[in-house]
Amino acid sequence: MHIPDGYLSPVFSLGTGVATIPVWGVAVNKVKKVLNQRTVPLLAIFAAFSFTIMMFNIPVPGGTTAHAIGGTLIAVVLGPWAAVIGISTALIIQALFFGDGGVLAIFANCLNMGIILPFIGYFVYRLIASRAPLRSTRRVWAAGIGAYLGITASALAVGIELGLQPLLFQAGGHPLYSPYPLQVAIPTMLLSHALGASLVEALVTALGVVYIQKNHPQYLTTLRGTVAEADASAGSRQAMPLWQMLALGLSCGLAILLAAGLITGHGDFTHLFGTDWSHVAWSDVGIMLVIVLGLALGLIPLAWFLLPKSIRKVGTIFVALAVFVPIGLIAPGFAYAEGSPEDVKQAFGYMPQGLKQLSGVWSAPFSGYNLQSSFFNGPNVPMWRQGLGYELSGLLGILLIGVLFWGVATLLTHQHKDENMQQEERAHV
Amino acid sequence: MNTTSSQGSVKKTYRRQFGWIEKTIAGIAAAIEQAVFTEEHSRQPGLLQALDPRAKLAMFLVVVLAASLSNSLVALPCLYLVLLLLARLSKVPFDFFIRRVWIGIPFFAGIVILPSVFVTSGPRLFDIALGALHFGPSSASLLSGTIFIARVGVSVSLAVLLILTTPWSDILKSLRAFHVPQIFVLLLSMTYRYIFLFLHSANGMFEARKSRTVGRSSGQEQRGWVSGSMSHLMNRSFKMSNDVYAAMAARGFQGEVRSYNAYRMTAQDWLALVLACLLAVLIFCIGRYVL
Amino acid sequence: MSSEAITSTDNAVFALQNVRYLYNDRQLALDGIDLTIQRGEQVVLLGANGSGKSTLLKLLDGIYTPSAGTMHVLGQDIKTATTGEEAFRFHQEIGLVFQDPDIQLFSATVFDDVAFGPLQMGLSQREVKERCDEALELMEITHLARRAPFELSGGEKKRAAIASVLSLKPEVILLDEPTAALDPRTKWVLVNLIRKLGEAGKTVITTTHELEIVPVIARRILVMGENRSILADGTPNRSCTTANY
Numbered sequence: 022m023h024i025p026d027g028y029l030s031p032v033f034s035l036g037t038g039v040a041t042i043p044v045w046g047v048a049v050n051k052v053k054k055v056l057n058q059r060t061v062p063l064l065a066i067f068a069a070f071s072f073t074i075m076m077f078n079i080p081v082p083g084g085t086t087a088h089a090i091g092g093t094l095i096a097v098v099l100g101p102w103a104a105v106i107g108i109s110t111a112l113i114i115q116a117l118f119f120g121d122g123g124v125l126a127i128f129a130n131c132l133n134m135g136i137i138l139p140f141i142g143y144f145v146y147r148l149i150a151s152r153a154p155l156r157s158t159r160r161v162w163a164a165g166i167g168a169y170l171g172i173t174a175s176a177l178a179v180g181i182e183l184g185l186q187p188l189l190f191q192a193g194g195h196p197l198y199s200p201y202p203l204q205v206a207i208p209t210m211l212l213s214h215a216l217g218a219s220l221v222e223a224l225v226t227a228l229g230v231v232y233i234q235k236n237h238p239q240y241l242t243t244l245r246g247t248v249a250e251a252d253a254s255a256g257s258r259q260a261m262p263l264w265q266m267l268a269l270g271l272s273c274g275l276a277i278l279l280a281a282g283l284i285t286g287h288g289d290f291t292h293l294f295g296t297d298w299s300h301v302a303w304s305d306v307g308i309m310l311v312i313v314l315g316l317a318l319g320l321i322p323l324a325w326f327l328l329p330k331s332i333r334k335v336g337t338i339f340v341a342l343a344v345f346v347p348i349g350l351i352a353p354g355f356a357y358a359e360g361s362p363e364d365v366k367q368a369f370g371y372m373p374q375g376l377k378q379l380s381g382v383w384s385a386p387f388s389g390y391n392l393q394s395s396f397f398n399g400p401n402v403p404m405w406r407q408g409l410g411y412e413l414s415g416l417l418g419i420l421l422i423g424v425l426f427w428g429v430a431t432l433l434t435h436q437h438k439d440e441n442m443q444q445e446e447r448a449h450v
Numbered sequence: 451m452n453t454t455s456s457q458g459s460v461k462k463t464y465r466r467q468f469g470w471i472e473k474t475i476a477g478i479a480a481a482i483e484q485a486v487f488t489e490e491h492s493r494q495p496g497l498l499q500a501l502d503p504r505a506k507l508a509m510f511l512v513v514v515l516a517a518s519l520s521n522s523l524v525a526l527p528c529l530y531l532v533l534l535l536l537a538r539l540s541k542v543p544f545d546f547f548i549r550r551v552w553i554g555i556p557f558f559a560g561i562v563i564l565p566s567v568f569v570t571s572g573p574r575l576f577d578i579a580l581g582a583l584h585f586g587p588s589s590a591s592l593l594s595g596t597i598f599i600a601r602v603g604v605s606v607s608l609a610v611l612l613i614l615t616t617p618w619s620d621i622l623k624s625l626r627a628f629h630v631p632q633i634f635v636l637l638l639s640m641t642y643r644y645i646f647l648f649l650h651s652a653n654g655m656f657e658a659r660k661s662r663t664v665g666r667s668s669g670q671e672q673r674g675w676v677s678g679s680m681s682h683l684m685n686r687s688f689k690m691s692n693d694v695y696a697a698m699a700a701r702g703f704q705g706e707v708r709s710y711n712a713y714r715m716t717a718q719d720w721l722a723l724v725l726a727c728l729l730a731v732l733i734f735c736i737g738r739y740v741l
Numbered sequence: 742m743s744s745e746a747i748t749s750t751d752n753a754v755f756a757l758q759n760v761r762y763l764y765n766d767r768q769l770a771l772d773g774i775d776l777t778i779q780r781g782e783q784v785v786l787l788g789a790n791g792s793g794k795s796t797l798l799k800l801l802d803g804i805y806t807p808s809a810g811t812m813h814v815l816g817q818d819i820k821t822a823t824t825g826e827e828a829f830r831f832h833q834e835i836g837l838v839f840q841d842p843d844i845q846l847f848s849a850t851v852f853d854d855v856a857f858g859p860l861q862m863g864l865s866q867r868e869v870k871e872r873c874d875e876a877l878e879l880m881e882i883t884h885l886a887r888r889a890p891f892e893l894s895g896g897e898k899k900r901a902a903i904a905s906v907l908s909l910k911p912e913v914i915l916l917d918e919p920t921a922a923l924d925p926r927t928k929w930v931l932v933n934l935i936r937k938l939g940e941a942g943k944t945v946i947t948t949t950h951e952l953e954i955v956p957v958i959a960r961r962i963l964v965m966g967e968n969r970s971i972l973a974d975g976t977p978n979r980s981c982t983t984a985n986y
Contacts, residue, residue: 026609027559027602031518049633058703061633062694065640070687072641073648074680076477080470080672091680098684110634110641117609118618118642119484120550124510124609125518196594197521200566228677236849236889237685460825468828483765654844657804664833664909665861679847685891686843 022090022179022218023115023130026123028199029182030190037182038128044105044136051102064103068110071095075111079221087221090134093142093168094229098240104139133178142171142226155238165227172219173211180210317344463666470672471660478653482646492617496540503620504627505719509726510612516730517604523593525736526600532729533607540615547614551607559602567595618642644690648683655679753813754778754913754944755801760810762800770796773970774810776963778946780912783939785955785977786948788965794948795840797965798915801946802837803828815912833862836906840917842898846890851882851901854890858909876907880934896927900934913944920951932957 026034053060074091081087096104109131115121122130149163184203187196199206233240324340325333492499498506513529520526537547567587576587587595612621622639626632659675667675755778762771771793778784788794799805803814803823812819815834822831839845848854855876859869877883880900885893893901899919906914919935920928932954939945939958947958955962956977966972 025559025602026514026518026605027598031515034518049631058699059691059695061636061640062698063691065637066644066687066691066694068637068641069644069648070683072645073652073683076474076481076649076652077676077680078470078473078477079676080466080669094680094684106637110637113638114642114645117621118488118613119481120606120609120613123605125514125605196566198598200563200594200598224673225677225680228674229681232674232678232681232849233684236681240684240688464825464828479765483767651844654839654841655847657799658839658845658847660804661802661832661837661839662858662906662909663861664829664858665863666829667861675847678849682847689891 022134022176022214023112023122024126024133024179024182026125028123028186029126029129030186030198031125033182033186033189033198034123034125034129037132041128041132041136045109045131048102048105052106055100056103064106064110067095067099067103067107068114071107072111072114075115079225081221087218089222089225090138090172091222091225091229092134092138093146093164093171093222094226096139096143096171097146097164097167097226097230098233101139101143104143105136108139109135129182133175133182137178138171138175140171141174142167145170155241156234160234160241161227161230164230165223168226169219169223172222173215176210176214176219177207180207183210313344317341320344466669467663467666468660470676471656471663474656475653475660478649478656482649485646488613489617491542491614492620494541496542496615498536498540498611498615500718501722502715502719503616503624505715505723506612506616507621507624507628509723510608512726512730513733514605514608516733517601517608520601520733520737521594521597522733522737523597523600525733526597526604528736529729529733530600530604530607533604533611537611540611542611542614547607547610551610552603560599563595563598567591651683651686652679655682752780754780754782754815756813757807758811760800760807760812762796762805763808764796766808769969771800771969776971776974778944780944781942782944782961783959784946784961784963785959786946786963786965787950787952787955788948789967792965792967793969794965795917798837798917798946798948801913802835802915803831804837829862833858833909834911835913835915836909836911837915838899838903838906838917838919840921842895842902843890845902845905846898849889850886851888851890851893851904852877852886854901855886855905855908857905862909872908872910873904876904879907879937880904881930894927896923896931899923899931903934907938911943913946914938916945916947918948918950920949920954928954 049060052064056063071091075088077089079087079089090108092104092108095107099107112122112131112135113127116124116127116130144167146160146163146167149166150157150160153159153163181203183199183201184206186198187200187202190197201209230241321337321341321344324337328336501509517526517529520529534544534547538544568591619639622635622642625635625638755776757774757776760771760774760776761769764770774797786794786797796805800807800812801814803819806819806823814822814831817827821827846854848857852873855873856869859872864872873886874883877886880903882897882900882904885897885901890898890901903914903916903919916935920931923931928951935945935947935958945958949955959977962973962975962977963971964973
């Protein structure tokens with residue numbers, strides 16, 4: 022996530038200093054007030070700590086490794102202002118001494134990773150943790166979610182900064198710096214982090230908080246208390262059951278969808294969740310549900326028994342997803358992400374050219390998300406056959422994507438292995 | 451054990467159990483090695499090493515600014531040639547200078563820029579058709595891609611040149627001339643000192659883990675261990691910061707920072723600074739008025 | 742060492758021939774090391790600071806691999822012994838106690854740290870408990886099992902670090918300056934514990950700067966010189982006097 026020199030216009034890079042420098046100033050004053058003369062040694066050591074943990078390789082499923090920034094973990098323990106200074110110092114040393122990230126881009130990098138990340142992470146943590154006891158599971162989740170959102174927000178900021186370049190700085194229609202516009206830069210940065218680095222960061226932060234809770238719960242109080250090594254009323258270890266967490270998450274998601282649907286449907290209750298429910302043939306839905314349940318009862322236990330132990334859990338979850346996801350296809354209009362070009366056209370009034378080209382490739386086997394066979398969608402077939410067709414084509418589609426993903430992943434890991442072997446050979450020579 | 455398939459799985463197990471440990475150890479070793487090399491090199495007798503660090507920092511900033519503002523395919527290579535000459539005169543090993551600069555960041559920039567070169571609206575030089583999708587560079591997109599890579603490469607080369615010819619403590623002291631608050635300068639220098647202590651500890655922890663890896667452990671256990679060792683390191687940080695504060699207080703530190711500065715700008719330093727400014731103006735003019 | 746010693750590796754734990762090691766592929770750390778250590782030997786490694794003692798121990802523990810030369814461990818070539826599944830067995834047979842116990846003790850409590858190795862070996866809960874209790878008892882720190890490592894004194898940390906290696910039941914134990922920075926009483930307690938390990942038939946290789954403990958814990962002495970190779974090799978009396986250490 023370190024932006025090197027040359028990606029951002031120097032005017033823009035130095036311009037971000039307008040945001041960064043005052044925050045540093047405030048941070049130094051705030052921290053000085055709490056720590057007094059201890060400021061320098063404590064922050065220097067934590068900056069060194071921050072630098073060091075950025076070098077740790079964390080094993081992730083699939084046999085590869087990732088790095089964490091640890092910004093939220095530091096913010097949780099030291100508070101956001103001290104974290105700002107600690108991480109910024111580590112970033113400046115990385116840029117000036119190890120060439121990681123540009124020198125002119127220091128302000129931008131410090132804004133993204135040194136300010137946005139710890140602040141978002143810390144405030145989400147405080148929001149969720151509120152006054153929970155120091156050893157409660159709620160704090161673990163709060164830190165994990167905070168870390169996830171913190172690093173994702175930081176990636177979003179990078180996406181916006183890169184995406185602004187072609188808008189602001191071009192000559193004769195040609196971009197001078199990073200060439201990708203906002204609509205490319207933001208999704209790329211967001212997706213690549215939200216599905217990868219953010220998850221690792223969240224996991225490591227959560228595990229780190231568990232470790233601190235177990236061994237040094239006093240660090241989860243205020244910074245002043247931590248430094249003075251005051252006794253914290255740690256409380257006993259309280260666990261919030263997993264189902265409560267899941268229920269909370271699910272109801273939050275439903276509430277957000279409901280609100281979004283009400284807003285887009287102008288308060289009309291037949292348009293709940295953003296779709297027009299008055300057009301749903303409920304008998305079709307019933308048949309679909311019966312078929313899905315039947316398939317689920319058969320396939321999920323089968324997967325559990327057949328899959329090798331190492332991928333049993335993950336594999337079964339994927340099979341379950343594959344069985345249940347096609348339910349989404351029954352929603353009228355279109356499911357949020359899986360519209361056919363016609364649906365998209367209806368919704369937005371135009372059709373992207375690329376989507377039209379691509380959809381041609383898929384139209385042959387599964388037109389309209391159903392199998393091209395008179396058995397499933399002849400003119401007068403009974404509804405259960407149509408339902409089965411939907412379900413099967415959905416499963417096939419998910420399977421195809423799965424195979425594609427697996428293929429790419431295997432290719433990537435093989436490449437990785439080759440690199441590793443080369444490195445080993447060099448080490449042995 | 452001897453069939454190829456089981457050998458593959460053995461390799462895989464090994465990579466899962468040891469790969470992340472060895473990668474971290476290798477990364478730390480590389481960082482330490484780089485630091486040692488840099489410090490060694492910044493003390494060699496060379497052209498740039500002889501200059502006042504403040505002059506060097508100002509020269510660096512002026513030139514890097516000019517390079518970043520430039521989008522001329524004449525000015526950037528010319529600047530790079532000047533940099534190669536300076537590197538030679540400062541006894542920077544050539545292969546190192548070129549390898550470290552170009553294999554890293556600009557190479558990555560090249561990969562990043564590639565799609566924008568091939569997906570373009572202008573008239574294409576050649577055309578690769580993939581079904582209904584067309585790819586191919588236009589002369590304009592090729593030009594802006596090349597300039598992008600050249601600019602990134604020159605910026606990185608400049609930074610490497612500055613770092614390789616100036617000891618870290620001198621870079622920090624010269625920050626004072628740019629009105630960076632003294633507290634930040636002290637912070638940076640102390641951080642730099644403790645980074646090596648922490649890298650040493652982290653290295654030891656990973657080596658100890660490698661030494662006692664005697665069986666399979668799950669990814670979950672490994673991640674738990676990594677975050678546990680981070681927190682362990684954090685705990686040591688608190689203890690150490692208290693000790694360091696006590697040691698500073700014992701020697702009369704009261705929160706105010708004072709430093710000793712024996713540098714004096716000579717005529718030679720001013721000359722170099724003026725030359726760097728001229729170079730920057732030249733680059734700027736080439737970009738604006740010539741090409 | 743003669744060439745016979747290399748070929749008759751049945752009983753040799755370590756057989757090194759002309760081994761050289763470069764730190765970071767650049768900096769010479771060990772050069773021209775010829776060394777054979779038999780099963781059950783008790784060896785002390787002497788040498789000035791920076792002569793490569795710790796590096797040699799890490800090389801013997803398979804953390805570093807030789808840059809040149811041949812090295813056999815327990816009759817196997819080092820490269821085959823430390824790659825693939827063999828690496829687990831290797832680390833189980835050979836245990837290294839690091840110089841800085843703060844670095845080696847990475848778990849939350851002493852017991853967790855001692856149990857780390859046995860748990861990874863996939864032993865049952867009962868067996869893990871047995872091994873840990875045994876190791877803690879041998880190091881006489883059973884009462885410290887529930888303590889956090891940072892609550893321990895220097896000598897206690899050292900003993901905990903040794904226990905965490907002993908619980909693997911290794912054939913070979915490598916100790917890097919076990920008595921550094923200890924008071925005389927604690928030092929002699931630890932020296933006696935090390936002597937007991939040797940009497941129990943383990944191969945023990947110790948580095949130290951303290952000459953007075955050497956006769957107690959070693960039958961053989963190796964002296965490393967400033968040129969990063971082995972200067973002298975012999976019994977306690979001889980090499981102490983011949984090498985101008």
